[in-house]
Amino acid sequence: MTVGNPARNPVVWGWDQIRSVVQGMEAASHRSAAGGTPAMRIRRIDAADLRAALAEGWDDFRADPTHYLFLCALYPALGLVLARAASGLQAQPLLFPLIAGFALLGPFAAVGLYELSRRREAGQEVAWWHAFEVFGSPALGGILKLGFALAGLFVLWLVAAEGIYLLTLGPAAPASAGALLSLVFTTRAGWVLLVVGNAVGFLFAAVALLVGVVSFPMMVDRHVGVEVAMQTSLQAVRANKRAMAGWGLIVAVGLVLGSAPFLLGLAVVIPVLGHATWHLYRRVVTFPLG
Secondary structure: OOOOOOOOOHHHHHHHHHHHHHHHHHHHHHHHHOOOOOOOEEOOOOHHHHHHHHHHHHHHHHHOHHHHHHHHOHHHHHHHHHHHHHHHOOOHHHHHHHHHOHHHHHHHHOHHHHHHHHHHHOOOOOOHHHHHHHHHOOOHHHHHHHHHHHHHHHHHHHHHHHHHHHHHOOOOOOOOHHHHHHHHHHOHHHHHHHHHHHHHHHHHHHHHHHHHOOHHHHHHHHOOOHHHHHHHHHHHHHHOHHHHHHHHHHHHHHHHHHOOOOOOOHHHHHHHHHHHHHHHHHHHEEOOOO
16 A cells, blocks of 8 residues: 655545555455454444443543543644634635544544553553554554545545535635525525535545544554454444444534534543544454453
8 A cells, every 4th residue: 555645636645545445455355365364253232332432431531631631632722723724714614624524534543542542451551651652563554554544535525525615605705604604504505515515524434434443443452454454444344334333423423512612622522532442442353362
């Protein structure tokens, strides 16, 4: 899988990243058939497992929340910077897609939290700086490759969101955020924008969930290659379609709630969801000796 050069056309670059993910899954499928996948079992989970993963994620957060707040203060700060930039550049229509795009990058952004949960589960010392030990992981190359793929997905989402806006509300920039909200909620074109935009956004989020819900925790845990990790994630989602759909809904609702007020709630929501994702992975994928 090649990372590519984001300095070129962002649409082409983003598509290359998604194509690399698909090719990686196909390669992993062949490797799995040849016995290249480590011995493991994909469990079937239900709503009780989702609740348990959330509870365990909350316990990890409560164990030392100052560390996690320190790590995750970047996210609401970044959101506020994006909001300011969108306002200053008369790009208010892209503000919501920018914030919603956090969900696409979340599985990659939370790798440090997976490491903290792994250490706590193993009974090891846990401090905020241990989150950065993933940079010394043998699987770092795969983590970065898949992270770039999600970045490509994020770029494609922004391009799609802008295209939907232009096709529905036109190229004229609204005079203010209030004017934008009025257009969106009081006009037929605005309702079309909401319906189509959310439907397309759902598809992007589904791809991110399919690719990343198990891949990143597994690479942190087992140091497997990106192809094996992606194939395992695909198998986990196939075996637990309803539960994984429920998990995606939990993440979406959590991010919406965490975005108010002023995105500050993300400093709690993101680490809790990150830790919970680790525990979800541990419930879905089991190893004979692990």
